[in-house]
Amino acid sequence: MIKRALALLLVLALGGLFASLMSAYAPDPELNPTARYYAEHTAQDLGAANLVTAIIVTYRGLDTLGEVTVLFLTAAIVGLVLAQSRRRIPHQPVPGGELLATGTRLLTPLILLLGVYVFVNGHLTPGGGFQGGAILASGVLLVLLADPVKPFSHGLISVIESLAGTLYVLIGLAGLALAGGFLDNRILPLGEFGQLFSAGAIPVIYSLIGLKVGAEFASMLASLSETEDL
């Protein structure tokens, strides 16, 4: 009981702090200098219509490479931690049901297509590699739900994953040799602003990120679904 009261007290104190933060908060009337730089220079320097994508893939590309590495480590650790708990022989497969099985056959290709659309258009519309990758993985999740004992090809997933990662780093290094620096997108022509084939290497890099993120999420989901029921 006293623990609950202490927790409540802490939450109330934090709530008071937040309230004082909020009461004094007024949104800036103008962009701050960093945001202003991105707003003014992205279109002619990088040719990307979506500024968030330009920041993630090019301006802060190194951070994104680190982020993808963190995600890779997470997927690897989840696989390692759950490795001994893998089901050896599937016991009593629970069928997913007629509706789910048929629905999966219809929906999975469409979901994969939507995922690819989202990451290929990441430099033009809201979306990009991380969102598209998550959509790809949701298609994989649907397949896992419909048929839990279907063998999942970890080999194929790791080939996609490592190939995308290697190409991502190689494109970054090409930027070092052919353009302004590591992960510079101007190794390819910038093209016409607002078209699908524009913004240099941004669509290529974001597609690779999409494949890599999708593969990592899918392998996490498969690791979790392949563990034995306790």
Next chain:
Amino acid sequence: MIVQVALATGFVLILIGIYGALTQRNLLRMIVAFTVANSGVNLVIVAVGYLPGRTAPILDATVPAAEAAARIIDPVPQALVLTAIVIGLGVTALMLAFAYKLYEKRRSLDIARFSELKW
């Protein structure tokens, strides 16, 4: 006005998450509480980047590049939150995997049963 609503929602979610993580005994419920707090933090960061009367940081026919600086909201918090969401998902997956391992060892998800690090 909309900023205040978003900020208040985010702060309330953070508080709910912290309270849940402190008072729940079940590991899975604690993980859910952490994800609720995580969503609150993301909401607050996005709300801080909002500027009244402006639009999303995507340039097209209605927001030409020349007027961008006067028409768009701050894109940096959005990029930060995109990163934070993905890392948050990784953290959640790790917590779930460790919770599974703990359950396998003790056959219980009650945090009171794991007293090795208690002082």
